[in-house]
Amino acid sequence: MNKDKQDLLLPYIENGLIILIGMTTSNPYHxxxxxxxxxxxxxxxxELTIDDICEGLDKAxxxxxxxxxxxxxKVRIAKTSSxxxxxxxxxxxxxxxxxxxxxxxVKVIESINPKAVFFSDSSEDxxxxxxxxxxxxxxxxxxxxxxxxxxxxxxxxxxxxIYRRLSVIAYEDIGLANPAMGPKVMAAINAAExxxxxxARIPLxxxxxxxxxxxxxxxxxxxxDEAIADIEKGNTGNLPIHIKxxxxxxxxxxxxxxxxxxxxxxxxxxxxxxxxxPKNNKYEENLNKLxxxxxxxx
Numbered sequence: 001m002n003k004d005k006q007d008l009l010l011p012y013i014e015n016g017l018i019i020l021i022g023m024t025t026s027n028p029y030h031x032x033x034x035x036x037x038x039x040x041x042x043x044x045x046x047e048l049t050i051d052d053i054c055e056g057l058d059k060a061x062x063x064x065x066x067x068x069x070x071x072x073x074k075v076r077i078a079k080t081s082s083x084x085x086x087x088x089x090x091x092x093x094x095x096x097x098x099x100x101x102x103x104x105x106v107k108v109i110e111s112i113n114p115k116a117v118f119f120s121d122s123s124e125d126x127x128x129x130x131x132x133x134x135x136x137x138x139x140x141x142x143x144x145x146x147x148x149x150x151x152x153x154x155x156x157x158x159x160x161x162i163y164r165r166l167s168v169i170a171y172e173d174i175g176l177a178n179p180a181m182g183p184k185v186m187a188a189i190n191a192a193e194x195x196x197x198x199x200a201r202i203p204l205x206x207x208x209x210x211x212x213x214x215x216x217x218x219x220x221x222x223x224x225d226e227a228i229a230d231i232e233k234g235n236t237g238n239l240p241i242h243i244k245x246x247x248x249x250x251x252x253x254x255x256x257x258x259x260x261x262x263x264x265x266x267x268x269x270x271x272x273x274x275x276x277x278p279k280n281n282k283y284e285e286n287l288n289k290l291x292x293x294x295x296x297x298x
Contacts, residue, residue: 054074057089068104073104146208173216175217178215184207218279237267240267
């Protein structure tokens with residue numbers, strides 16, 4: 001039931017005509033109207049553990065006459081099912097009916113289903129959590145975690161989300177510490193789009209590895225955010241008259257040594273404002289050094 005229709009339930013809940021019991025795989029704080037939420041108790045159901053799945057398989061085995069289920073096979077089924085008890089029971093039944101002696105071993109399970117089941121839904125919170133995990137792992141320079149979350153997204157098959165998130169990371173988290181990363185991201189995306197899956201994993205894996213290993217800086221986008229915050233607070237002011245259109249008072253920097261001349265560019269009320277604060281990485285340190293040399297130490 002979408003949010004537009006949920007309010008229809010409200011009067012019936014309030015007068016006690018109905019007792020509402022609902023279940024959703026979405027985040028209820030996003031998908032359920034506040035008026036409904038305030039009249040309900042929310043319980044979070046956790047994913048089944050390996051032990052929970054094994055217990056469920058023991059119970060299911062009682063209904064399979066003559067079955068012999070090895071403990072290691074039971075654990076393998078539980079791990080293969082990725083927390084889905086119904087899937088685990090289905091696999092157990094296939095193994096049971098597929099063997100003449102009803103003996104379910106690891107070898108039997110592997111012959112039926114050699115890969116673990118991977119469940120994901122791009123409309124659910126879990127998908128965005130994995131994207132968040134990818135970005136935070138790259139930002140934290142953890143190569144192995146970055147590759148793990150990339151692998152989960154690749155198995156899910158949502159390349160577009162990967163492309164968008166990596167494009168953001170290149171400028172938000174790596175930024176001026178390694179400006180070449182932006183074009184590299186676009187090149188890897190173009191290559192991935194050209195070859196498609198499964199080969200797309202190769203340029204993406206190479207890219208994410210380099211992004212995780214790369215030095216990091218958020219100085220540029222933080223500087224812009226501070227400038228935007230000033231604008232939103234009304235800290236604008238009038239442009240200095242000499243940088244307005246066709247002003248005869250403007251000093252053309254290219255007419256001066258090192259293409260630099262001292263003059264005011266910010267409005268008077270914020271003329272001493274400093275948004276950009278360089279980080280300690282080789283590229284920004286070099287830029288800052290060149291900038292100071294251009295200004296002649298001023």
